[in-house]
Amino acid sequence: MTDSVATPAPPHPLLAATGVRKVYRTGSVEVTALRGLDLTVERGELVGVMGPSGSGKTTLLNCLSGLDDIDGGLVEVDGRDLFAMSDAERTEHRARTMGFVFQAFNLIPVFSAAENVELPLLLVGTAPREARARAVEMLGRVGLGHRVGHRPSELSGGEQQRVTIARALVARPAVVWADEPTGNLDSAMADQVMDLLRTLNRDEGQTIVLVTHDEAIGRRLPRLVRMRDGRLVADTARAAAVG
Numbered sequence: 001m002t003d004s005v006a007t008p009a010p011p012h013p014l015l016a017a018t019g020v021r022k023v024y025r026t027g028s029v030e031v032t033a034l035r036g037l038d039l040t041v042e043r044g045e046l047v048g049v050m051g052p053s054g055s056g057k058t059t060l061l062n063c064l065s066g067l068d069d070i071d072g073g074l075v076e077v078d079g080r081d082l083f084a085m086s087d088a089e090r091t092e093h094r095a096r097t098m099g100f101v102f103q104a105f106n107l108i109p110v111f112s113a114a115e116n117v118e119l120p121l122l123l124v125g126t127a128p129r130e131a132r133a134r135a136v137e138m139l140g141r142v143g144l145g146h147r148v149g150h151r152p153s154e155l156s157g158g159e160q161q162r163v164t165i166a167r168a169l170v171a172r173p174a175v176v177w178a179d180e181p182t183g184n185l186d187s188a189m190a191d192q193v194m195d196l197l198r199t200l201n202r203d204e205g206q207t208i209v210l211v212t213h214d215e216a217i218g219r220r221l222p223r224l225v226r227m228r229d230g231r232l233v234a235d236t237a238r239a240a241a242v243g
């Protein structure tokens with residue numbers, strides 16, 4: 001017998017997407033990028049998304065995180081219907097529950113690493129002194145404790161990507177979305193960044209959904225979903241992650 005009290009499992013998955021449709025309209029041309037996509041992600045999962053160019057991977061990330069609107073279906077994050085919220089509520093919900101490692105989400109060049117990383121905390125009202133302390137701690141966790149005062153231009157590509165990861169994780173979001181987090185890195189730096197994401201997932205239970213083109217990376221993830229033509233066509237969960 002143990003005297004610990006079991007915590008009841010939350011009644012809903014962290015992320016539940018059901019029948020999601022997304023249509024891009026450019027003039028008279030329509031492209032259906034998601035055609036009834038279903039995906040459930042539980043707390044603590046590290047999920048890779050792979051698929052051919054144009055299959056809808058980035059659209060999946062944008063729509064399931066609420067960065068972009070959907071044209072049908074349902075997306076629930078932490079039990080809340082993302083698209084039943086007003087834009088302002090969704091923005092607030094995103095700031096509190098999600099982190100992003102997107103190449104397009106560039107670091108601010110005139111800010112130091114610490115200033116870049118503390119921004120998400122300042123945006124949700126954390127006191128500046130605490131925000132700085134947590135930013136410096138997070139930079140230490142990604143191996144950049146000795147670079148907190150450096151600006152992005154004074155850092156290597158891999159170091160910049162690690163700053164981006166620290167910024168995405170500093171507010172301890174429920175889910176981190178990463179779009180090709182190793183896309184512009186050489187293979188040694190890509191390995192470092194993937195090791196870091198796997199460690200944060202394994203040791204801290206951080207939920208991460210990441211898009212990758214790289215089969216070698218995909219094969220080492222505990223769960224891999226494959227997309228084709230706006231749908232999931234395979235979902236492979238492995239008993240244990242390799243490496």
Ligand SMILES: Nc1ncnc2c1ncn2[C@@H]1O[C@H](COP(=O)(O)OP(=O)(O)OP(=O)(O)O)[C@@H](O)[C@H]1O
Nearest residue numbers: 024025026031033052053054055056057058059060
């Ligand atoms: N803003 C947009 N306006 C119009 N069409 C778009 C837009 N964004 C994406 N598309 C189209 O939607 C489809 C899915 O695009 P998406 O970027 O999600 O694919 P992807 O799998 O991420 O591709 P890649 O691996 O090349 O990055 C493609 O046919 C693309 O041309």
